[in-house]
Amino acid sequence: xxxxxxxxxxxxxxxxxxxxxxxxxxxxxxxDPAAGTPLAVVRATGTADVCTTLRWADExxxxxxxxxxxxxxxxxxxxxxxxxVLSTERMRGIAIDPVTRTAVVGPGLLNAExxxxxxxxxxxxxxxxSSFEMCSIGGxxxxxxxxxCCVKYGVTTDYVLGMEVVLADGTAVRLGGPRLKDSAGLSxxxxxxxxxxxxxxxxxxxxxxxxxxxxxxxxxxxxATLTAATEAILAVTGALRPAMLEFMDSVAINAVEDxxxxxxxxxxxxxxxxxxxxxxxxxxxxxxxxxxxxxAAGATEAFHTADPEEGEAFTAARRYAIPAVERLGPLLLExxxxxxxxxxxxxxxxxxIAERNDVTVSVIAHAGDGNTHPLIVHDPxxxxxxxxxxxxxxxxxxxxxxxxxxxxxxxxVGRLKKAWLPDQLGPEVMDLTRRIKTAxxxxxxxxxxxxx
Amino acid sequence: xxxxxxxxxxxxxxxxxxxxxxxxxxxxxxxDPAAGTPLAVVRATGTADVCTTLRWADExxxxxxxxxxxxxxxxxxxxxxxxxVLSTERMRGIAIDPVTRTAVVGPGLLNAExxxxxxxxxxxxxxxxSSFEMCSIGGxxxxxxxxxCCVKYGVTTDYVLGMEVVLADGTAVRLGGPRLKDSAGLSxxxxxxxxxxxxxxxxxxxxxxxxxxxxxxxxxxxxATLTAATEAILAVTGALRPAMLEFMDSVAINAVEDxxxxxxxxxxxxxxxxxxxxxxxxxxxxxxxxxxxxxAAGATEAFHTADPEEGEAFTAARRYAIPAVERLGPLLLExxxxxxxxxxxxxxxxxxIAERNDVTVSVIAHAGDGNTHPLIVHDPxxxxxxxxxxxxxxxxxxxxxxxxxxxxxxxxVGRLKKAWLPDQLGPEVMDLTRRIKTAxxxxxxxxxxxxx
Numbered sequence: 001x002x003x004x005x006x007x008x009x010x011x012x013x014x015x016x017x018x019x020x021x022x023x024x025x026x027x028x029x030x031x032d033p034a035a036g037t038p039l040a041v042v043r044a045t046g047t048a049d050v051c052t053t054l055r056w057a058d059e060x061x062x063x064x065x066x067x068x069x070x071x072x073x074x075x076x077x078x079x080x081x082x083x084x085v086l087s088t089e090r091m092r093g094i095a096i097d098p099v100t101r102t103a104v105v106g107p108g109l110l111n112a113e114x115x116x117x118x119x120x121x122x123x124x125x126x127x128x129x130s131s132f133e134m135c136s137i138g139g140x141x142x143x144x145x146x147x148x149c150c151v152k153y154g155v156t157t158d159y160v161l162g163m164e165v166v167l168a169d170g171t172a173v174r175l176g177g178p179r180l181k182d183s184a185g186l187s188x189x190x191x192x193x194x195x196x197x198x199x200x201x202x203x204x205x206x207x208x209x210x211x212x213x214x215x216x217x218x219x220x221x222x223x224a225t226l227t228a229a230t231e232a233i234l235a236v237t238g239a240l241r242p243a244m245l246e247f248m249d250s251v252a253i254n255a256v257e258d259x260x261x262x263x264x265x266x267x268x269x270x271x272x273x274x275x276x277x278x279x280x281x282x283x284x285x286x287x288x289x290x291x292x293x294x295x296a297a298g299a300t301e302a303f304h305t306a307d308p309e310e311g312e313a314f315t316a317a318r319r320y321a322i323p324a325v326e327r328l329g330p331l332l333l334e335x336x337x338x339x340x341x342x343x344x345x346x347x348x349x350x351x352x353i354a355e356r357n358d359v360t361v362s363v364i365a366h367a368g369d370g371n372t373h374p375l376i377v378h379d380p381x382x383x384x385x386x387x388x389x390x391x392x393x394x395x396x397x398x399x400x401x402x403x404x405x406x407x408x409x410x411x412x413v414g415r416l417k418k419a420w421l422p423d424q425l426g427p428e429v430m431d432l433t434r435r436i437k438t439a440x441x442x443x444x445x446x447x448x449x450x451x452x
Numbered sequence: 453x454x455x456x457x458x459x460x461x462x463x464x465x466x467x468x469x470x471x472x473x474x475x476x477x478x479x480x481x482x483x484d485p486a487a488g489t490p491l492a493v494v495r496a497t498g499t500a501d502v503c504t505t506l507r508w509a510d511e512x513x514x515x516x517x518x519x520x521x522x523x524x525x526x527x528x529x530x531x532x533x534x535x536x537v538l539s540t541e542r543m544r545g546i547a548i549d550p551v552t553r554t555a556v557v558g559p560g561l562l563n564a565e566x567x568x569x570x571x572x573x574x575x576x577x578x579x580x581x582s583s584f585e586m587c588s589i590g591g592x593x594x595x596x597x598x599x600x601c602c603v604k605y606g607v608t609t610d611y612v613l614g615m616e617v618v619l620a621d622g623t624a625v626r627l628g629g630p631r632l633k634d635s636a637g638l639s640x641x642x643x644x645x646x647x648x649x650x651x652x653x654x655x656x657x658x659x660x661x662x663x664x665x666x667x668x669x670x671x672x673x674x675x676a677t678l679t680a681a682t683e684a685i686l687a688v689t690g691a692l693r694p695a696m697l698e699f700m701d702s703v704a705i706n707a708v709e710d711x712x713x714x715x716x717x718x719x720x721x722x723x724x725x726x727x728x729x730x731x732x733x734x735x736x737x738x739x740x741x742x743x744x745x746x747x748a749a750g751a752t753e754a755f756h757t758a759d760p761e762e763g764e765a766f767t768a769a770r771r772y773a774i775p776a777v778e779r780l781g782p783l784l785l786e787x788x789x790x791x792x793x794x795x796x797x798x799x800x801x802x803x804x805i806a807e808r809n810d811v812t813v814s815v816i817a818h819a820g821d822g823n824t825h826p827l828i829v830h831d832p833x834x835x836x837x838x839x840x841x842x843x844x845x846x847x848x849x850x851x852x853x854x855x856x857x858x859x860x861x862x863x864x865v866g867r868l869k870k871a872w873l874p875d876q877l878g879p880e881v882m883d884l885t886r887r888i889k890t891a892x893x894x895x896x897x898x899x900x901x902x903x904x
Contacts, residue, residue, distance in 0.1 A: 097793075098690070099686060099689070099690055099792060099793050100791050100792050100793065101689075102791075143635055144635045144639065145635075146633045146635075150632060150633055151632065154610070154632070155632070155633055157639060157642065158606070158610060167880075167884070171880050172880075173878070173880045173881050173884060174878075174881075175881065177791070177856060177858075178791045178856075179789050179790070179791060179821075179822060179857065179858055179861070180602060180603065180606070180607070180821040180822070180823075181598045181602055181607055181789050181818070181821050181822070181823045181858070181861035181862050182789065182858040182860075182861060183595055183596045183597075183598075183646055183787075183858075183860045183861060183862050183863060183864045183865070184858045184859050184860050184865055184869075184873060184876050184877065185865065185873055185876075185877050185881065185885055185903065186643065186646065186647055186650075186651075186885050186888060186903075187596065187609060187642050187643055187645055187646045187647070188643075188881070188884065188885070188888075190609065190639050190642035190643065190645075191638065191639055191640075191642065191643040193639055193642075194635055194638065194639045195638055195639070198638075199638075210693070211692065211693060234551060237551070237553075238550070238551055240663065241662070241663060278731055279730055279731065279734045280732075280733075280734060281732075282731045282732060282734070335635075337631050337633050337634065338631070339552050339554075339629070339630045339631060340551060340552050341549075341551050341552065366633070369631075369632040369633050370631060370632070370633070371632075371633045404629060404630075405631065406629075406631055406633070406634040406635070406636045407636050408634075408635045408636050409631070409633035409634060409635060410633050410635050411635060412635045413635070413636055413637065417636075421636060421637055424636050424637075425636065425637050426625070426626075428619075428623050428624075428625045429625050429626075429627065429637065429640070432619070432625060432640065432892070433637055433638050433640070435891040435892065436638060436640075436888060436891055436892075438891065439887040439888055439890065439891035440884070440887065440888075451637065451638075
């Protein structure tokens, strides 16, 4: 494919073809071994560049893999041979309107940058993937990303009021806007959220913001058994809506304690970290209710603190679990979710899968919303162990589906999970998905191989 | 069209053809004068009946107009000549899970019935159209209905976690489920919410519920000018997130006072009713902040009350505004919304449109989210006045679009507003909408003439 036409159509320096540069854009954090080598990376400076690139690609039938910060964990931004990687990392504008509590943001801003910018106006953008310091807001919208606060505050789609998105043929359209209510036409904004770059490339987002989150009270509780912990989770969520309710198993507790030395109970089977952000005294009241629920479920140790720094330290410990467990070896990172009453079945079932396949699986979870991240430790240099790890990876998804759950709560399907998507959705929904994909991207240039 | 095959395929008594019965299903509350006479009304008893009806209709190319409670205000359920009206009014199952705070409901349940059933479990389904005692939950989902609480709690789509929907060819599919997080595949659930029966017929909904709403404090404030009132609205929403922030203009105040005799200030240009549901004492604190904001904006009279009955009386007065104004004459009911900072321009612009066209327009509004219901009073027996009323109807939508708003915040486009939809969305988004419609309903049998 002759790139000269595309290079001439775009601003100087936008199209990168240096092999060393291309190598850095072949994979996202999923480190998909099947990644190809792209023809070029286009680092768009604005919507016009995205339009130009897609118009050219559609005409020449060149695959385009949209890419945010490259922090995806399902291979949604895995490059394909002969394709273009279209990066939105340079599209970083932001305009905040404190009156309507909305922000118009470029997709290349990091989640943390959005949070910080709006915080200067006393506002809060809730969705908080653990990777918030390195994931882009555009990628968050493309995967319908979640995080720790979702149990009370919902996921990315709940905060996207509008967008500009460029369709496969290079047409830019505006959907929605800074309005809490809009019933005019199909809910297209919501359809593009979570579409993982298969229907269009998001070039701008209009986000709904909340007033700054009140100070939080935090509860930390250890349990001698997984069952006691999952019973405590149901007791907590049955009593109130926590602002956060996180879970770490024994492997994660010990991996974190190895690194952070903060006195976590190394003998515990599970640790819960729960928070309340109810206004004023109500946070402490809710913390006490959660504390009692944990004790009634058999917590071996439990305490609460209204000290923001202490609470944040335990939250940070939970966020640190993935890198800590990664010290034990490379991870296959799962993202399955189940309806909350099935969480106990999921967690005990995962332990059985780990044992049967003779692999270490550490489970951490956004427990309050039933979304778990089983971390499958394996040595890629050991083919047998790698095979067992991948078998466990598939069995965990099958288990989640059997429990009425989902193969991905917040990371997206990408390329790593697409083989299991039909098992969850069924042939009719797959067909429906394909019909929409074909209607919007008839030449199949947008992120081919992802999701479908 | 020979109905015998359909009658034989469905349970006895499901297909109604009595002309008197058909007459009652020709129109919804929009009273579309262009309504046709259907071949038959199918009152489905369950999903299987919906599948059978659509399979038959798709094969024979018979138009199907889905219908909930018939309380729609945009003509989304206007019958078409030679078509089937497919009513879900008999599909009224409900199963509530207090642990996951979800309910699985049949589309034929009224919004109020859902609210009451979940309240028995200490739970709350927030969306609250003013018609909540007579509108169906299926229709709420089909129009992405809103209400008074949306300023804080969002709209119907924010509470729909999953659904069963029957596609044009009669295939039933399940989308989403009782999970707060799910990134598996396209966000199809959200796409069907607000699709006004043009893409499928919703046969079951999985709803997210909240804990029961805390007791509310209420602020009532009168203003001598529209501008003072809209300034107060911005001051209130700038200071906090009210649980409700409603507006009535002078015509509405007097119409309500004529009926209810509750001592509303008949000389006021506008009345605001605002509520806080912050926990415990915080509701009264927030009420005081709102009271001060109203006074600072020049309220002529303002007070707050923590008495639930008194607060509810003023909320009921606001809800009663539409029937009260209707006593002045038949209404053309508008539903335009704008970004909140443009609300003042919208309200004053509507007054100019009313004067220019010599018609009475009463404005009531879910002011906190920028969604207004200008009520255009006119006498259908007077062709000249009717023409002026319809001209004002169109001019108000054009004004909303010019102010960056929407032609419909919560009622849907239906048939009454579709002529203005392209002005809001533009040709590219209309084309995108048509491509999705064609992909999902290739023979165009589902609610033809609505939206598109």
